[in-house]
Amino acid sequence: MNKYTVLKWEKLLLWLIPPILRKRTHAVWLNTLLAPLHSLYENILYKMQHTGQVIYLEKVLNEAFNITKEYDPNLSIQEKRKRGLIYIDESVKPSLQYLYLHKEYYEKDEVTPEGKIIKGKLRMPLFTIFNNDEYYKNKNNKPVYLAHFDDYTKVSYANFRVFIPEILVQNLTIPAELNGNASNPETEAINVTSIEYHNLLNFYKLAGKSYASYLYYMAT
Incomplete structure (x- = not known):
């Protein structure tokens, strides 16, 4: 924090009191x-020093609800977990994928004005296609998900997701497959339906951005 923003309140008050009243x-x-x-000044100064960037939003969330942990913005997602x-x-949100016919992978042969035939070259496909044998021989080959029209018209997706460790969360109302119930005696549990949680996120996040809260389990 910059020194010019730090006020020594007791010293400042002493300067402002006339000598005759300095009891x-x-x-x-x-x-x-x-x-x-003093409290209002510190709160406003704290808010002014944080924006809707991911590292600042993560910092604010951890300082508000995960006070026993020290946040480091340089950590990867795996390290944060x-x-x-x-x-x-x-x-x-699924990305768009396109299917092409086999002949569309090749450029057509061209004929020059001199009558010379230039054989078409193989085009690079947008994604690798594996047959059943190739897929089962190498489990690292993930199948391509082809998004349906309903995925873009009937499903609403949040702009970003907030992941909270299960040790901090209590009284969950988030997706059933991620639901759980745990508490930590050292910290106050987060209620993801509380107005404090949503007010904090809505204050710092960028306007027009939506979010969804998820629970994750730490490896033991």
């Missing part, structure tokens, strides 16, 4: 009256 009791009383302004951090990932 301990008077200073303590004025300090008590100044506490709400191992450390039990709240992190953000992209949406799961």
Whole structure:
């Protein structure tokens, strides 16, 4: 934090009190009256220093709901999962895939003005196609998912996903296959339906962006 934004409230208050009124009791009383302004200043300053970028949004979420963990923006998603951090990932909206006929993989032969035939070259397909034998011989070959028209018209997708470790979450109302119930005695459990959780996300996230909350289980 920049030094010019850090105020030494007790020292500032002492400077503003006339010398004749600089009594301990008077200073303590004025300090008590100044506490709400001090808290408001710190909260506004904190909000001004964070934006809707992923690293800042992750930082804010961890500092609000995962205070026992130290957030590091340089960690990969796998490392964040191992450390039990709240992190953000992209949406799961399927990408468009196209099917082509076999002949469409090849360019047609061309005939030059001199009558010379230039044989067409093999085009590179947009994705690799495996037959059944090739797929079962190499399990790393993932099948291509062809999105249906309904996937784009009847399904709504969030712009990003918020992943929360199961140890922090309580009273879940998120997808049934991810549902669970756990608590941590060292930290206050997150209720993903609470107004505080959604107010925090909606304040920092970019306007027009939607999100979905998911639970993940840490490896033991």
